[in-house]
Amino acid sequence: MGSDMHDSTSGGPSGGGGGAPRGAGAGPPPEHRSATTLRVNGKPHTLLVDHRRVLLDVLREDLDLTGSKKGCDHGQCGACTVLVDGRRMNSCLLLAVSLDGSEITTIEGLAGDGEELHPLQRAFLDRDAFQCGYCTPGQICSAAGAMSEAAAGHPSHVTDPALPSGRPVPLDRAEIRERLSGNLCRCGAYPRIVEAVRDAAGQDAAGRTEGVIR
Amino acid sequence: MAPTGTSPGTSLGTPAERREGRLKVTGAARYAAEHPLPGRAHARPVPAAIARGRVTAVDASAALAVPGVLAVLTHDNAPRLADPEDATLAVLQDPHVPHRGWFVALVVAETLEAARAGAAAVRVEYAEEAHDVTLTADHPEAYEPEDANAGQPGVREHGHPASAFDSAEVRVDVAYEVPPLHNHPMEPHTSTAHWDRERDRLTVHTSSQGGTTVRDTLAALFGLPEDRITVVADHVGGGFGSKGTPRPDVVLATMASRHTGRPVTVALPRRFMPAVVGHRAPTLHRVRMGATADGRLTSLTHEVATYTSRVKEFVEQAAVPARVMYAAPHSRTAHRVVPLDVPTPSWMRAPGEAPGMYVLESAVDELATELGMDPVELRIRNEPDREPDTGKPFSSRHLVECLREGARRFGWARRDPRPGSRAEGPLLIGTGVAAATYPVQVAASTAEARALPDGSFVVRINATDIGTGARTVLAQVAADSLGVSLERVRTEVGSSDLPSAPLAGGSSGTASWGWAVHEACVRLAARLADHAGPPPGTGLSARADTAGQADAESSYARHAFGAHFAEAAVDTVTGEVRVRRMLGVFAAGRILNARTARSQFIGGMIMGLGMALTEGSTMDAAFGDFAESDLASYHVPVNADVPEIEAHWIEEADTHLNPMGSKGIGEIGIVGSAAAVGNAVHHATGVRFRRPPLTPDKVLSGLAG
Numbered sequence: 066m067g068s069d070m071h072d073s074t075s076g077g078p079s080g081g082g083g084g085a086p087r088g089a090g091a092g093p094p095p096e097h098r099s100a101t102t103l104r105v106n107g108k109p110h111t112l113l114v115d116h117r118r119v120l121l122d123v124l125r126e127d128l129d130l131t132g133s134k135k136g137c138d139h140g141q142c143g144a145c146t147v148l149v150d151g152r153r154m155n156s157c158l159l160l161a162v163s164l165d166g167s168e169i170t171t172i173e174g175l176a177g178d179g180e181e182l183h184p185l186q187r188a189f190l191d192r193d194a195f196q197c198g199y200c201t202p203g204q205i206c207s208a209a210g211a212m213s214e215a216a217a218g219h220p221s222h223v224t225d226p227a228l229p230s231g232r233p234v235p236l237d238r239a240e241i242r243e244r245l246s247g248n249l250c251r252c253g254a255y256p257r258i259v260e261a262v263r264d265a266a267g268q269d270a271a272g273r274t275e276g277v278i279r
Numbered sequence: 280m281a282p283t284g285t286s287p288g289t290s291l292g293t294p295a296e297r298r299e300g301r302l303k304v305t306g307a308a309r310y311a312a313e314h315p316l317p318g319r320a321h322a323r324p325v326p327a328a329i330a331r332g333r334v335t336a337v338d339a340s341a342a343l344a345v346p347g348v349l350a351v352l353t354h355d356n357a358p359r360l361a362d363p364e365d366a367t368l369a370v371l372q373d374p375h376v377p378h379r380g381w382f383v384a385l386v387v388a389e390t391l392e393a394a395r396a397g398a399a400a401v402r403v404e405y406a407e408e409a410h411d412v413t414l415t416a417d418h419p420e421a422y423e424p425e426d427a428n429a430g431q432p433g434v435r436e437h438g439h440p441a442s443a444f445d446s447a448e449v450r451v452d453v454a455y456e457v458p459p460l461h462n463h464p465m466e467p468h469t470s471t472a473h474w475d476r477e478r479d480r481l482t483v484h485t486s487s488q489g490g491t492t493v494r495d496t497l498a499a500l501f502g503l504p505e506d507r508i509t510v511v512a513d514h515v516g517g518g519f520g521s522k523g524t525p526r527p528d529v530v531l532a533t534m535a536s537r538h539t540g541r542p543v544t545v546a547l548p549r550r551f552m553p554a555v556v557g558h559r560a561p562t563l564h565r566v567r568m569g570a571t572a573d574g575r576l577t578s579l580t581h582e583v584a585t586y587t588s589r590v591k592e593f594v595e596q597a598a599v600p601a602r603v604m605y606a607a608p609h610s611r612t613a614h615r616v617v618p619l620d621v622p623t624p625s626w627m628r629a630p631g632e633a634p635g636m637y638v639l640e641s642a643v644d645e646l647a648t649e650l651g652m653d654p655v656e657l658r659i660r661n662e663p664d665r666e667p668d669t670g671k672p673f674s675s676r677h678l679v680e681c682l683r684e685g686a687r688r689f690g691w692a693r694r695d696p697r698p699g700s701r702a703e704g705p706l707l708i709g710t711g712v713a714a715a716t717y718p719v720q721v722a723a724s725t726a727e728a729r730a731l732p733d734g735s736f737v738v739r740i741n742a743t744d745i746g747t748g749a750r751t752v753l754a755q756v757a758a759d760s761l762g763v764s765l766e767r768v769r770t771e772v773g774s775s776d777l778p779s780a781p782l783a784g785g786s787s788g789t790a791s792w793g794w795a796v797h798e799a800c801v802r803l804a805a806r807l808a809d810h811a812g813p814p815p816g817t818g819l820s821a822r823a824d825t826a827g828q829a830d831a832e833s834s835y836a837r838h839a840f841g842a843h844f845a846e847a848a849v850d851t852v853t854g855e856v857r858v859r860r861m862l863g864v865f866a867a868g869r870i871l872n873a874r875t876a877r878s879q880f881i882g883g884m885i886m887g888l889g890m891a892l893t894e895g896s897t898m899d900a901a902f903g904d905f906a907e908s909d910l911a912s913y914h915v916p917v918n919a920d921v922p923e924i925e926a927h928w929i930e931e932a933d934t935h936l937n938p939m940g941s942k943g944i945g946e947i948g949i950v951g952s953a954a955a956v957g958n959a960v961h962h963a964t965g966v967r968f969r970r971p972p973l974t975p976d977k978v979l980s981g982l983a984g
């Protein structure tokens with residue numbers, strides 16, 4: 066697979082591309098930019114990244130992956146949540162230049178190629194787990210991250226301390242509520258988000274870790 | 280779930296799935312900042328750093344030297360605007376600073392980073408004046424407004440409320456205080472404008488609750504004919520009132536595009552929002568209730584003091600629900616307002632009703648305690664047969680049924696009424712009830728329906744889907760009016776090139792749009808009946824305009840009603856209040872889509888939960904600014920705050936509303952839910968807290984007596 070070269074200072078995905086010069090005023094001096102390679106949804110991209118640019122803006126501005134949302138730009142809302150090397154992160158807090166070589170999964174790539182939805186996407190639809198939809202990609206990516214964390218035995222604030230460490234943590238409602246509390250939803254879809262994650266976790270667990278859902 | 284609406288004429292009321300749902304869960308739904316346009320630039324406003332005064336000098340040289348900065352707009356060089364009807368839109372027109380956070384410059388740049396660096400480099404000098412941002416009930420500048428928000432009279436009085444109160448057998452005289460609250464939709468106010476100089480056309484993508492108004496406002500401000508402007512609001516990340524009318528972002532983006540000739544996006548940083556997008560003004564309440572010993576109200580007075588800005592008058596109509604709720608022969612409902620050097624308040628979900636019913640329904644609970652009466656029964660005892668203020672008959676009113684049904688489902692009968700009677704270790708558990716009301720509002724709208732040769736139908740209307748599911752419910756309305764299955768109907772919404780329509784606000788959207796869609800479809804069906812064979816190549820169409828019909832005065836008092844029940848646990852060690860369950864029952868006419876309606880009711884209830892426990896802003900007297908200006912300091916509810924929540928409804932058949940028989944449902948969920956939580960906390964602890972939110976500091980000091 067080929068690698069796309071973008072210039073993150075060129076003013077957007079359709080703003081020139083290919084690092085075409087845009088005049089002296091177009092961006093910071095070359096020493097304030099670095100070539101950075103990110104694998105986004107399975108596809109490598111090498112970008113000349115403004116050192117100030119966060120991953121969220123690389124996704125939205127350079128790669129036209131606008132599914133990741135900007136609700137606060139300060140790590141306070143979770144709307145920008147993506148998976149970085151499989152772990153959920155607030156992409157507004159990550160300087161892109163520091164992620165050279167990372168594997169990024171966004172809402173656009175969560176289900177892989179094709180028409181099939183990811184079980185979480187399906188469950189959010191089935192449960193009407195959103196209204197305006199602005200927090201939704203972040204909720205879904207966060208839920209995907211939370212499910213892997215629980216499966217890997219990471220405890221949360223509400224996890225029973227008696228649970229043997231390293232074992233999958235059952236995702237009951239309290240666990241889901243706690244683990245998804247970094248993702249704000251002003252529309253108040255929380256109760257249905259919990260149900261949707263239970264549905265998806267149930268499906269996911271059914272094939273592998275019997276009895277994980279209670 | 281079985282597919283819904285598959286047989287003709289049966290789709291209303293069914294839980295049809297959101298039509299844009301797949302786009303939203305896959306990240307394909309594009310919001311206002313997300314439309315790729317060649318050469319698009321970004322602009323960042325510079326907020327005023329003083330609370331009152333004027334700008335004496337702006338030095339933009341350092342900003343212009345930042346690589347990538349294209350322009351710096353200030354009152355010296357920004358495009359001139361015609362005088363706006365809404366003075367909050369007169370940005371960069373003069374050096375005057377009416378409040379902290381008012382925009383004094385705009386930096387346009389190639390990238391977000393350059394715009395931010397440029398904005399930081401703009402040097403602004405001010406002549407500062409003394410400011411006053413502190414609301415007090417006896418402020419010397421307070422006055423009685425002629426009208427409060429929504430055209431409600433500032434003052435209403437019936438009989439002799441003062442003497443009736445004085446001679447009442449049982450009296451409650453209480454003061455409550457609701458702090459400023461912020462809407463904080465998850466998508467910040469954002470606009471992308473492209474002023475195409477060659478074609479002299481303006482295209483704007485904006486996050487708004489009503490694109491027709493945005494277009495009309497821009498036309499007036501920039502002196503451009505309406506037919507040269509297209510305003511698109513395809514997907515909107517919430518608004519809750521704060522996007523009801525245009526906000527400065529759309530004016531600034533348009534100015535910047537006109538100035539630079541480039542498409543420009545202005546996305547307000549979260550922390551700039553509280554000062555410029557409107558907020559719920561704080562309200563100081565005094566409620567006096569006089570009653571007979573058997574619980575009949577003889578006198579009801581609800582007086583509210585609030586502030587507005589010096590930019591324009593906005594009066595939170597918090598005394599208004601007391602004109603609707605209970606029978607009382609003597610009553611007074613009055614507002615006073617003080618203009619201060621504060622950001623301009625505006626609509627936030629259920630303006631007036633949300634704070635007003637928080638206080639009224641808390642005070643009713645206090646009266647029940649005073650009387651030793653069950654609060655459900657007390658409300659039922661004071662049920663009026665006509666609207667108390669106007670004497671009009673209700674088109675339908677099922678508050679009593681909501682209270683009874685809610686009590687049954689919640690298990691209210693098992694409640695020990697004594698406060699502090701239930702403990703679990705360090706926790707005190709209580710339950711509370713409160714009523715809800717929200718007026719029926721409806722505006723005139725236009726719509727078009729078209730039958731295509733392939734047997735499908737298209738409904739076109741500039742409705743806005745801010746998360747309510749407007750596309751979906753309007754398709755349901757159309758399908759039933761045409762007598763066809765839901766799958767055959769497509770809806771086009773969210774562009775001002777479509778037939779004009781009013782905003783998504785005041786819980787009026789579905790009623791207003793649905794009425795016009797219904798009329799257009801009825802006309803189209805008649806045309807089709809006259810037409811032999813399938814529609815011709817371009818299809819057959821019909822338009823409707825409900826002016827004079829939908830907006831006609833009604834001889835009925837039309838309101839939705841509801842009842843909230845809540846159970847709260849109060850930790851006597853930490854002071855933390857956790858709500859364990861909430862249950863609402865609503866009577867809001869016919870529910871048109873069970874699935875999206877439930878989401879709206881529950882969403883409103885959760886915002887009420889926030890109002891009760893976590894949400895509160897503080898106007899800092901010295902700085903003249905909100906202390907809680909971002910999502911780290913202003914605490915909207917998170918998932919872990921939200922317990923089991925149920926929303927139910929009682930189907931009403933009301934023929935005095937609109938062709939669908941529906942009342943609005945977007946706001947009633949927040950009305951009264953905070954009071955139910957507060958009343959549960961009182962029941963748990965025996966302590967009455969009258970200044971929400973009930974944060975641990977207040978609860979602990981309250982418990983300490």
Ligand code: FES
Pocket residue numbers: 134135136137138139140141142143144145146155156157158
């Ligand atoms: S946008 Fe990243 S946490 Fe809010």
Ligand code: FES
Pocket residue numbers: 194195196197198199200201249250251252253254465516517746
């Ligand atoms: S769906 Fe609107 S913020 Fe979550």
